[in-house]
Amino acid sequence: MKTAPARSHFPLPWRLALMAAATGLLAAGCASKGPETVASAPIDVRERHPIVLRDAPRSLDVFVGRSGKALDPRQRGDVIAFAQEFRRSGRGGLVAEVPTGARRELATHDTLGGIRSALAQGGVSPALLSVRTYPVQDPLLASPIRLTFASLQAQLPHECGQWPQDLGSSDFKFSASNEQYWNFGCSQQATLAAQVADPIDLVRPREEGRPDIVKRMNAIAKIRQGQDPSTQYRATTPQINSSVGGGT
Numbered sequence: 001m002k003t004a005p006a007r008s009h010f011p012l013p014w015r016l017a018l019m020a021a022a023t024g025l026l027a028a029g030c031a032s033k034g035p036e037t038v039a040s041a042p043i044d045v046r047e048r049h050p051i052v053l054r055d056a057p058r059s060l061d062v063f064v065g066r067s068g069k070a071l072d073p074r075q076r077g078d079v080i081a082f083a084q085e086f087r088r089s090g091r092g093g094l095v096a097e098v099p100t101g102a103r104r105e106l107a108t109h110d111t112l113g114g115i116r117s118a119l120a121q122g123g124v125s126p127a128l129l130s131v132r133t134y135p136v137q138d139p140l141l142a143s144p145i146r147l148t149f150a151s152l153q154a155q156l157p158h159e160c161g162q163w164p165q166d167l168g169s170s171d172f173k174f175s176a177s178n179e180q181y182w183n184f185g186c187s188q189q190a191t192l193a194a195q196v197a198d199p200i201d202l203v204r205p206r207e208e209g210r211p212d213i214v215k216r217m218n219a220i221a222k223i224r225q226g227q228d229p230s231t232q233y234r235a236t237t238p239q240i241n242s243s244v245g246g247g248t
Contacts, residue, residue: 045185049156051193051202055091056153061144062115064099070114079115082147083122089151093128094119099143100133111145154193154202160186 042048060082062075086094096115098108116126136143164182165174196202219229
């Protein structure tokens with residue numbers, strides 16, 4: 001005796017709707033994920049304000065002194081230090097921009113001679129100095145002789161102080177995102193780049209120095225004797241004379 005097939009408790013239109021919904025879920029599961037939401041600015045400060053290396057000019061303004069006096073001691077020391085820096089990190093030649101049309105042309109000539117002498121004292125041949133001129137806009141203002149050379153420097157690729165988003169309540173989407181604003185960390189990165197003594201240190205580490213052989217042999221000798229090889233620092237309490245401050 002054959003058993004009649006079980007009937008569904010759902011009407012036909014409902015069964016068709018359920019089948020369509022199940023097919024849609026399967027298709028959604030097999031489909032690839034869409035593009036993820038990308039923040040308006042990189043979250044990491046080092047990506048938003050990266051430190052880059054570039055050849056940038058380094059300048060020193062030498063103000064013209066009185067006629068017959070080349071350089072004062074302060075400016076002579078500045079030029080000598082500038083020459084030593086040029087020897088360490090300078091690229092190309094050294095340029096001196098001399099003002100033209102100034103009232104004290106003789107004093108300008110004397111100052112330029114003093115600059116050549118200070119450069120030689122700093123280890124830079126005066127033959128490497130190229131002299132150019134620039135017009136003086138206001139004769140009443142001080143017109144210095146500007147020394148310039150190119151050197152490898154660590155800088156940011158853009159200026160700080162940019163505010164592409166409104167930090168107020170006008171942009172609700174940005175305010176509700178709880179993300180860092182664009183200028184956040186820019187001054188910190190710029191200060192770090194300016195404090196680096198050698199920009200190459202940001203690219204690769206320095207070589208290790210020579211080890212202290214005496215200290216190493218003393219540590220090995222202590223280990224052989226079963227002693228603690230670590231350094232023992234003595235913490236002594238300063239003794240205050242009883243006559244200072246009075247006693248009880």
